[in-house]
Amino acid sequence: MKGLILDTSHQAFIAVSSHGKLLDFSTCAAQCSSTFVQDIDECLKSLSLLLSDLKYISIGIGPGSFLGTRIGVIVAKSLSYALNIPLIPFCSLEAYQTEPPFFVLSDAKSKGAYLLEPHKNSSPKLLNAIELEELCLEHPLFISPLAEPLLSKFPFLKQSDCLQAAPCLSYLCQYTYEKYLSSNPEKQASLEIHYLRLS
8 A cells, every 4th residue: 555755844755655664755855846746756656656556645734834835735635636545644743753752843933843742643832932941951852854943043952952853754654654544534625734824
């Protein structure tokens, strides 16, 4: 059972899985709006797969870049609709979960920072500077898709406190596959991109 996993909220990537196991992936340029569909096609071709071989599409819905997130969501919704296959949304910070698990932190622009607690299947919390500083006393190490904006914004964060990480695609493939198996997948028309309203 093949799945396509897309995210353009932070470090844009395309991954293809089979029964929750990573088959292949590719990263995309920061400004991928004009090449994203072509990048998907090339990733599938490298595995000798067609779009019609896919059983579901998983899409990261943020939090992250407003415009970046929209690129992935529009492409995923369009493909889901055209192929008549389920669309499985996931919090983009789930891509950075690791073993052992860490707290995942990302910039929320003027509103503070988003925090995803490790492996709790919960939504990210929006923290202000005071709440984040208090959390640092209990949990001094965070993983982030983009550490530099956080280090610049919060003077109490040291570089050793907030480590920039690449997406953990093997975890994400399994996570989205299990989500597909255990849920009633949302229809393309009803998918809500919650974080676009919060960022």
